[in-house]
Amino acid sequence: MNIIKEDIDSLNAKVKVKLIEDDYQGQVSKVLNDYRKKVRVDGFRPGKVPMGMIKKMYGKAVKIEEINKLISKSVYEYLYENKIDVLGSPLPKEHEVDEIDWENQKEFEFTYEMGLSPTIQLKLQNEKVTKYIITKDDKLTQKYIDYIRKRFGTREDAETSEEEDVIYGDFTELNKDGTILEGGVFKQESPLSPTSITNEKCSKLFIGLKVGGKISVNPRDVADNDTVLASMLGISKEQTSSIGNSFQYSVTKISRIKPAELSQEFYDLVYGKDIVKNEEEFINKNAEDALAMINSESEKKFNYDLVGKAIEKTKVPLPDEFLKKWLVKTSEKPVTLEEINSEYNNFSNGMKWQLIRAAIIKENELKIEEEEIINEAKGFIKSQYAQYGQLDVPEEELKKIAGNIIGNEEERKKIIENLFETKSVEVLRNTIKTKEKEVVYEEFMKIVNQESKKSKSGESGFAKFLKSGFRKKQK
Numbered sequence: 001m002n003i004i005k006e007d008i009d010s011l012n013a014k015v016k017v018k019l020i021e022d023d024y025q026g027q028v029s030k031v032l033n034d035y036r037k038k039v040r041v042d043g044f045r046p047g048k049v050p051m052g053m054i055k056k057m058y059g060k061a062v063k064i065e066e067i068n069k070l071i072s073k074s075v076y077e078y079l080y081e082n083k084i085d086v087l088g089s090p091l092p093k094e095h096e097v098d099e100i101d102w103e104n105q106k107e108f109e110f111t112y113e114m115g116l117s118p119t120i121q122l123k124l125q126n127e128k129v130t131k132y133i134i135t136k137d138d139k140l141t142q143k144y145i146d147y148i149r150k151r152f153g154t155r156e157d158a159e160t161s162e163e164e165d166v167i168y169g170d171f172t173e174l175n176k177d178g179t180i181l182e183g184g185v186f187k188q189e190s191p192l193s194p195t196s197i198t199n200e201k202c203s204k205l206f207i208g209l210k211v212g213g214k215i216s217v218n219p220r221d222v223a224d225n226d227t228v229l230a231s232m233l234g235i236s237k238e239q240t241s242s243i244g245n246s247f248q249y250s251v252t253k254i255s256r257i258k259p260a261e262l263s264q265e266f267y268d269l270v271y272g273k274d275i276v277k278n279e280e281e282f283i284n285k286n287a288e289d290a291l292a293m294i295n296s297e298s299e300k301k302f303n304y305d306l307v308g309k310a311i312e313k314t315k316v317p318l319p320d321e322f323l324k325k326w327l328v329k330t331s332e333k334p335v336t337l338e339e340i341n342s343e344y345n346n347f348s349n350g351m352k353w354q355l356i357r358a359a360i361i362k363e364n365e366l367k368i369e370e371e372e373i374i375n376e377a378k379g380f381i382k383s384q385y386a387q388y389g390q391l392d393v394p395e396e397e398l399k400k401i402a403g404n405i406i407g408n409e410e411e412r413k414k415i416i417e418n419l420f421e422t423k424s425v426e427v428l429r430n431t432i433k434t435k436e437k438e439v440v441y442e443e444f445m446k447i448v449n450q451e452s453k454k455s456k457s458g459e460s461g462f463a464k465f466l467k468s469g470f471r472k473k474q475k
Helices: 021-038 051-081 094-098 138-151 200-205 226-233 237-242 264-271 279-313 320-330 337-363 370-386 395-407 409-431 441-454 461-467
Strands: 002-007 012-019 086-092 108-116 128-134 154-157 166-173 186-192 214-217 247-258 433-439
Touching: 002 051, 012 021, 012 051, 021 051, 051 086, 051 108, 086 094, 086 320, 094 108, 108 320, 128 279, 128 441, 138 279, 138 441, 186 226, 186 247, 200 214, 226 237, 264 279, 279 337, 279 409, 279 441, 320 337, 337 409, 370 395, 370 409, 395 409, 433 441
Parallel strands: 128 433
Antiparallel strands: 002 012, 012 108, 086 108, 154 247, 166 186, 166 247, 214 247
């Protein structure tokens, strides 16, 4: 076997792999012999089927499979041994494969295209990022109190829908003329809330509806992805591609949260027995919690902005055309180049951050110790228990569950990735200059809104959460 690398430019290359019969024939013969031992053919005892017949039945398929295995293994070993960092994975030139005469050809030549990882220089010492410190204010406190009261409130029926209600109704597929489509999709009692609909124009259609009321709507405007759409209409994800754009929604029920009344029973329910003893203490406690929550989100924004600044100010050239081709070839579901182009900016930024992060890890010799992995797993377990009100988890139980988590290879890998992400961002925090600015909640929200409008990738999760006034999507 002969492998030769040819550079096209600093970001693109190709490798040519040449095979002769001796490179693959031994393994092909071994596999065919194994087939001969196992295959049952009428008129022959097991293991006595003539090799000529075995070759005729399986020879071509085995030859193709074993050559592909050999090529793949050899190319990746070549890249590893020669310390060649590639982006994505090498792609074979398809027209060469199509021209192969697998029946008669004995020598083969394959060409693989590759995108090369660029060299990165980190120079971020003179950059600045603003960190917003949210200060206490009455509007923020009131929003949080409203959120807590609704969270512990009770549901009651309503006659006319409002923004935060959960509406139940029947979806019925329609013909183009507005009549009911015979044999079309029909789903009863499908719940939704105007706050969960990202399409603002569509969201408004569901406000002011009465029980028994009907509207025509495009379900794709209601659901923002195929998974949600399938669940909402009671169909499979595969069926979503064949449904029409016109449905009737008939309201059968409107459910509204009645906020919990301020009382000692309520205070005990939220914070525990006698932790908060009157309305003044409740307000003060909520002011602290609201401030802690919003500043936690501000910290997330700060980290997000640090990464954004690193991407913006670090030159990270990419083999864009190769990567687009690679995305088309390796996508789990069929995609077009046009679809890839529309999403490529997000992918490109993600790839750039991965490369910058790798450079940070290497330059700063970042490592993950076993104790850190265990503590990260324990922290995750504690947060899960806390969601159900259990704050004191026995140490032995923590150790046991953490051991099970990190014993799973995929989970362990995720934990290590998260730790490297945290450490890399921490390096950025210590490298990029920080400019602190105190703002009230509403001013911070204006900043978040303005930045989300400028961003072509849309709002981040925390931006949507903040804009909602602490509301979560209703189920």
